[in-house]
Amino acid sequence: MASISATSVLLFLTFSASLSAALSASVIEDLRNLKTPHDFNSTITKNCHxxxxxxxxxxxxxxxxEIFKSTIVxxxxxxxxxxxxCIESFPxxxxxxxxxxxPLYLSFNFFWKYCPLSxxxxxxxxxxxxSNFPIDVLQCTQIQALDMSHNDLYGxxxxxxxxxxxxxxxxNLSYNHFSESKISDALFFKRFNSSSFLHSGLLPDKKKFRIKAVILLVGFPIFVILMVCCLGWLCFRRPDFLPRMLRRKHRFTPAMLKAATKGFSKRNLKGKSEAVDIYKGTLRDGTDVRIEIYRGENHPNLIEECKVLVQLCHKNLVSILxxxxxxxxxxxxxxxxxxxxLEMWLLESNNTPWxxxxxxxxGVVEGMCYLQEEWPEVGYDLRTSSIFLSNNLEPRISRFKIGDQSCRSRKMYKFGVLLLEMLVNRRPQEDFETGEAGFLxxxxxxxxxxxxxxxxKKLATQDTFDQAKQAIGLGLMCTDIPxxxxxxxxxxxxxxxxxxxxCKVLASHNRERLHAERGKGHKSIQSRRTFEFIEPPKSNS
Structure with missing residues (x-):
């Protein structure tokens, strides 16, 4: 009967009688035991006629x-x-x-292929x-009503x-779990009443739509506010988390310095005075830094000075970040x-040769020359305590002052004091009641x-005494302003x-002398050649 009309059913009646015993068995058994009648071909031909x-x-x-199986099904x-x-009508x-x-009947593809026109x-x-939509059912193109509601169909x-x-x-496709259809398929839904698709997933759920609309209208502004707050927090507190191009150059925030010093821990505190605390810290990119924190109203022109100091670039100047x-x-x-x-090196080191x-x-003089030529408005503090030494004894001037109106003679005076302090190894401000004047x-x-x-005493040897003596003379000349x-x-x-x-030539010759076991005469000659280079001139040119 798979695709046989009411008149065709009468023609199959003779075959149905022979199968009446088999009809009591299951469909699967019937199909398994099925044998097509020998004159079935002629019957089909008559039906088609x-x-x-x-x-x-x-x-x-x-x-x-396949056609015969469809009649059994x-x-x-x-x-x-x-x-x-069932013989005369199958509507x-x-x-x-x-x-x-x-599901068993839906699996018989051959039945739906020859679906009875009745x-x-x-x-x-x-x-x-x-399962997915059973598309084989739609091969019954003559049907007027189709109900697949209250299932678990999807896709x-x-x-x-x-x-x-x-x-x-x-x-009726209601109460399933189909995927929502595209707007381009809207004509399909106009053919039927909206009740055909209730809770099927094919049409937008108004309740869900309202929920989504509320989430969008409320959630999106909240999301924007949170993003603005997050970006604001990053910009004003932790800009080091932003891409480098978005950061304000040379600007550090308290939160950044607190993170770099592990909460300003005592372990990271390297120095302390009345006005300044000095910490060692590590920035987020791994750079080790020195952080000088000023208390109270100290250093009132900090920002103006730093804007200039960050531009200084010389190997004998501390790099301001x-x-x-x-x-x-x-x-x-x-x-x-x-x-x-330099102060600690002079005091603590047992080997500080000339x-x-x-x-x-x-190195100090080279740094002074750079500042005089490139940044004449930048003053500096030449003290043994403010000059830092790298591991290879490269000096770096660390304290500056913008707009220092000190004349060049005053800067040379400061250099002279530094030179004498390195030779005498005594602190002017600490060892003398009248300070630098008493020291000089x-x-x-x-x-x-x-x-x-x-x-x-480390310089009072036969090899270095004459050099140090003339260097003291040079230092006194630098401090003799009047x-x-x-x-x-x-x-x-x-x-x-x-x-x-x-001095380097002398050191090289002395090494040669030790290897060649030369006498003292050669040594004194080399010393004279060295010292004559630092003979102070008689006038200021």
Whole structure:
């Protein structure tokens, strides 16, 4: 009966009688034991002659075995649907509330392929179908009503396959889990009442739509506010989390410095005075830094000075990375230098030879020349406590002052004091009641006849005494402002550089002398050649 009309059923009556015993068995058993009658071909031919519109008539070549199976399934399905007269009429497939057998009949593709033209209604509702849309059902293109409601069908509905079903006026796909259809398929939904798609997933759920609208209208502004707050927090508290191009250059926040010093821990506190706390910290990018935190109203021109200092670039100047200017915290951030101050090196080191001191002086003078030529408005503090030494004894001036109106003679005076402090190894402000004046007077009292008393004992050797003596003379000339005999920075640079080069030559010759076991005469000659480079000039040029 698969695609056989009411008249065709009468023709199959003879075959049905022979199968009456088999009909009591299950459909699967019937199909397994099925054998096509030997004259079935002639019967099909007669059917097609009487009714050419039968579906199997247009299929060439005909699959007789498949067509015969469809008649068996049709007989079973007609009985299961409780049709009043399965021989003469088969108008409805009714498998409502039949979850055990409905999937079985849906699996018989050959039945739906030759679906009887008499079937006008298909009801598969409430059958616990859990699959994609059973598209084979739509091969019954003559049907007028289709009900698949109250199942668990999912996926897309093949809307384009409904086009041949021109007689379909009643469709019920409600209470399933289909995917929401695209707007381009809106014409399909106009064919049927909206009740055909209740809770099917095909149409937008108004309740869910309202929830989404509320979430969008409320959630989006909240999301924007949170993003703005997050970006604000990053910009004003932790800009180091932003890409480098978005950061304010040279600006540090209290939160950044607190994170770098692990909450300003005592372990990271490296120095403390009345006005300044010095911490060592590590920035987020791994850079070790020195953080000088100023308390109270100290350093009032911090920002203006730092804007200039961050531009300084010289190997003998401490590199200024930036600053923090907050009502709770004011600080300068510089690169951390492994090593110690010149003051500590002079006091604690057991080996501070003259050639190393000359190297340090050479670096200080080079830094002074850079500032004089490139940044004349930048002043500096030349003290042993404010000059840091790297591991290879490269000096770096660390304290500056913008707009320092000190004249060049005053800067040379400061250099002279530094030079004398390195040779005498005494602190002017700590060891003398009258400070620098007392310190200079103390040296002049013993210069040049009694320098053994004032000179650092580490330099009072036969090899270095004469050099140190003339260096003391140079330092006194730099500090002698009233006499008009003070040297210029260029002259000092030439003297120190020649002395440093000569000192290296002397060291090389002394090594040769030790290897060649030469006498003292050669040694004294080399010493004279070295010292004549730092002979102070008689006038200020």
């Amino acid at each position: 009487h009714n050419p519109s039968l579906r199997y008539c247009s299929s060439l070549p005909m699959d007789l075995d 049709a007989s079973h399905l007609c009985n299961e649907s409780k049709n009043p007269n 409805k497939i009714d498998l409502q509330n039949r979850p055990m057998i409905t 079937i006008l209604t298909i009801d598969l509702s409430n059958s616990s179908l859990d 897309d509905v093949p809307i384009e396959s409904f086009s041949p079903l021109t007689n379909l006026t009643s469709l 930036g600053w923090c200017n907050n009502r709770r915290l004011r600080a300068i951030v510089t690169k951390w230098m492994e090593g110690e101050s 050639n190393q001191r000359l190297k340090i002086l050479m 007077e103390y040296i002049r009292m013993h210069y040049p006849e009694n320098l053994q008393k004032v000179m650092d 006499s008009n005999q003070q040297l210029g920075l260029g002259q000092v640079f030439d003297i120190i550089s020649r002395a440093y080069q000569s």
